[in-house]
Amino acid sequence: MDNNRDTAADPLPQTGPGTEMPETELPGTEASETNLPETEAAQLVPLAELHLHIEGTLQPELILELAERNGITLPYSGLEELRGLYEFTDLQSFLDLYYANMAVLQTERDFADMTRAYLARAAAAGVRHAEIMMDPQAHLSRGVSLETCVKGVASALATSQEDFGMSTLLIAAFLRDQSEESALEVLDGLLAMNAPIAAIGLDSAEVGYPPAKFERLFAKAREAGLRLTAHAGEEGPPSYIIEALDVLGVERIDHGIRCMEDPDLVERLVEDRIPLTVCPLSNVRLRAVDTLADHPLPAMLAAGLNVSVNSDDPAYFGGYVDDNFSQLKAVFDLSDFDRARLAANSIHSSFASEERKAELLDELNGG
Numbered sequence: 001m002d003n004n005r006d007t008a009a010d011p012l013p014q015t016g017p018g019t020e021m022p023e024t025e026l027p028g029t030e031a032s033e034t035n036l037p038e039t040e041a042a043q044l045v046p047l048a049e050l051h052l053h054i055e056g057t058l059q060p061e062l063i064l065e066l067a068e069r070n071g072i073t074l075p076y077s078g079l080e081e082l083r084g085l086y087e088f089t090d091l092q093s094f095l096d097l098y099y100a101n102m103a104v105l106q107t108e109r110d111f112a113d114m115t116r117a118y119l120a121r122a123a124a125a126g127v128r129h130a131e132i133m134m135d136p137q138a139h140l141s142r143g144v145s146l147e148t149c150v151k152g153v154a155s156a157l158a159t160s161q162e163d164f165g166m167s168t169l170l171i172a173a174f175l176r177d178q179s180e181e182s183a184l185e186v187l188d189g190l191l192a193m194n195a196p197i198a199a200i201g202l203d204s205a206e207v208g209y210p211p212a213k214f215e216r217l218f219a220k221a222r223e224a225g226l227r228l229t230a231h232a233g234e235e236g237p238p239s240y241i242i243e244a245l246d247v248l249g250v251e252r253i254d255h256g257i258r259c260m261e262d263p264d265l266v267e268r269l270v271e272d273r274i275p276l277t278v279c280p281l282s283n284v285r286l287r288a289v290d291t292l293a294d295h296p297l298p299a300m301l302a303a304g305l306n307v308s309v310n311s312d313d314p315a316y317f318g319g320y321v322d323d324n325f326s327q328l329k330a331v332f333d334l335s336d337f338d339r340a341r342l343a344a345n346s347i348h349s350s351f352a353s354e355e356r357k358a359e360l361l362d363e364l365n366g367g
């Protein structure tokens, strides 16, 4: 997400049928009457989701349930009014809602319920491995402890394989519009509690907060044996991508779509097979592109870039990874070959073990 977009009207059409929650026992949500339509389900390919903010998966039904459980009074009259707010048409209304909704997350159980709801929905979308970002600073700043948010999410991830057939990893993401000192303090806390994190990331408002601001943070995480990723080139210039690679030493770039403005950078990214975790519906909602038809994904594939498709903040941006695929298919006539290639890229680009990657690739190839 970011907070520097124009506040133009949202041209995105209503999301397709795949957006409905699947008929699975979701903690804290009512199962919907319909499952994924058979035609959609038949088109699912097993893949990895690499760019997902767990706080961006909070659905209105669960927000109301958690509010009631925690005795929190929300400034909405009920589900219909809250649902209406998800149809935001400008960035500020998104950010206001995004942070206001987090208020319902108070206990480990709340974080675990939110995480399980995502896992159930992602499993129905074909996701077989997920690398999930959480923003500890967004919770610490409202008085929720590191232990509560980390243990809550981690408890759901610990049984993701048995419960949903998905392997998972946790990524601690840091808010780039906050200070590096704050981030270092949180990283120290995570390391001190031996938090089960595999990687760190960098997210939130991009422009004006270049990656180099966090050089010490990333050096420290690397020393601690953590994998490294960062949002760059979503709304920020291509030079931010170069900085994230050269100064922070990241292995993966989240978004990265603005690399297309710099042919030398594209050549480098192709040559080094640097993964770019692209989020098409998010880019439309936050006005990085005007419409899905203007999205550079086809050009990125044609250039030979290592791109994958991800949902970013699916409760807010119009859908989960299957929704991204079905809308891409509708607009670009994405071929089965491209879908399989995007899925293979997601698996190769994950931080999973080589053994797990081999299993996932076998599954993708019908093995």
Ligand SMILES: [Zn+2]
Residues within 6 Å of the ligand: 001, 051, 052, 053, 203, 231, 254, 312, 313
């Ligand atoms: Zn993101």
